Amino acid sequence: MNSKKIIHLSTTQKIMLSFLCAILVGSFLLALPISSATGEAVPYIDALFTATTSICVTGLVTVPTYSTWSVWGQIVILFLIQLGGLGVITVMYGVMMGLHRRLGLGNRWMLQDVFNLNNISGIVKFLRKVLIGTLVVEGCGALLYMTVFVPEYGLRGIWISIFNAVSAFCNAGMDIMAEDSLCGYIFQPMVNLVTMLLIILGGLGYIVWWDVLRVLKNIRSQKLKCFRLLTLHSKIALTVTGILIVVGAAAFYIFEYNNPLTMQDYTVPQRIWASLFQSVTTRTAGFATIPQEDLTNTSAIISVLLMLIGGSPVGTAGGMKTVTIAVLLVSMFATIGNKEDAELFGRNIPKQAVNKSVAVVGMFFIIATLSAILLSAVTEADVIDIVYETVSATATVGLSRNLTSMLNLWGKLIIIVTMYLGRVGPISLVVAFSTQKKNKNIVKNPTEEISVG
Known part of the structure; x- marks a missing residue:
């Protein structure tokens, strides 16, 4: 008798495989001659790189998006960006809901893990709100x-507008207008403002959206108390996001003020505008109004730090996340101050959140460090350019100091793997911690004291 062995995949494995399958299918479609603007097939490594950077909403490109791909190729890229921004599993279950198929308990558990929620109550409603909210904002x-x-490009401007809106909201940083990103629109107020708003909204995360709307809907008076009515998660995300944008913009203003390659000849309002955009796009959008290779080394280091931090959880941005960094910092200061618990806004931080933060930060530094070491072994680029590239890939940002297009085969493969791990790694860690929480009946080894520090 033949017996069939049933393979049961964990949620983590399903997430990683879903992204991998999407990348492979996308690379196959982009490798077709119909996807090329010239009608000749693009080399597969570049098709694979573009599919990976799209589904991982990174934005690093080895070939110019606006001139390399046909309209069909751009449609494939846009679909991959949307798929990667929302998450493959999120879109898959959204399609099931659209077809009026009921989501079983297993599907709901998986969505809870994907969205990093505490329970499955109202998970289907949450998914519906995510999909509708995304379409409305985009x-x-x-x-x-x-x-x-539209006034500038005619009817093609409609397609450019749709592409840019999805790319900005999903923090992908890809555009179909020019090879130098948005450098031609550095002082165009509408393009700058809309792009920054989409980046920030996508980076704040859906949990913050609904929490803010809940407070605004229920409050009738005493507007100043709105912030106090928010959940701890929303308070942290909004506060850290605001601080990083303002401090980052101030830093870029100071260190680029006399840089002849960037802001030396700008007026004060122009410097403020350019600094603000650089501060926003580094977390983790990838659009650029200033050539990144022209930045001073100090500004480049600040950009690297902002890229690593990224956006907030359960959103479209990458990076270690604002809440993760906040939890880690207050935990560190609590330990230094010999306090038993880490506190924020009058609330204790759960130990589970602290452990998860340590794991996420550690994972990011391991991926970025290994990637930088490997990339330095196969390229002759400057160290600052290599670090900038690998951090951008790990945090799925998409900013580059003009290194991506010059990568050789090994360099492209290293960045492809880095982008993939940077995208699925944090999600996998979140799911792993959630699984541990559900399975508490685990035999533990004896504890023994060790010396640390």
Whole structure:
């Protein structure tokens, strides 16, 4: 009698495989001659790189997006960006809901893990709100973009506006206008403002969206108390995001003030505008209004730090996340101050959150460090350019100091793997911690004291 062995995949394995399958299918479609603007097939390594950077919403490109790909190729890229921004499993279950198929308990558990929620109560409603909210925000962004791009590009401006809106909201940083990203629109207020708003909204995360809307909907008076009514998660995400944007912009303003390659000849308002955009895009959008290779080394280091931090959980941005860094810092200061618990906004931080933060930060530094070492072994680029590239890939940012297009085969493969691990790694860690929480009946080894520090 033949017996069939049933393979049961964990949630982590399903997430990693879903992204991998999407990358492979996307690379196959992009490798077809129909996807190329010239009608000749693009080398597979570049198709694979583009599919990976799209599904991982990174934005690093080895070939110019606007001139390499046909309209069909750009449609494939846009679909991959949307798929990667929302998450493959999220979109898959969204399609199931659209087909009026009921999500079973297993599907709901998986969605809980993907969205990093505490329970499955209302998970289907949450998914529906995520999909609708995404389409509404991207649609509004596209309409605002059209006020600039349609007069400039005609009917093609509609497609450019849609592409840019999805790319900005999903923090992908890819555009189909020019090879130098948005450098031609550095002082265009509408393009800058819409792009920054989409980046910030996508990076804040859906949990913050609904929490803010809940407070605004229920409050009738005493507007100043709105912030106090938010959950601890939203308070941390909004506060850290605001601080990073302001401090980052101030830093870029100071260190680029006399840089002849960037802001030396700008007026004060122009310097403020350019500094603000650089501060926002480094977390983790990838659009650029200033050539990144022209930045001073100090500004490059600040950009690296902002890229590593990234956006907030359960959003479209990458990086270690604002809440992760906040939890890690307050935990560190609590330990230094010999306090038993880490506190934020009058609330104790759960030990599980602290452990998860340590794991996420450690994972990011391991991936970025290994990637930088390997990339330095196969390329002759400057160290600052290599670090910038690998951190950008790990945090799925997409900013580059003009190194991506010059990578050799090994360099491209290293960055492909780095982008993939940078995208699925944090999600996998979140799911792993959630699984541990569900399975508490685990035999533990004896504890023994060790010396640390």
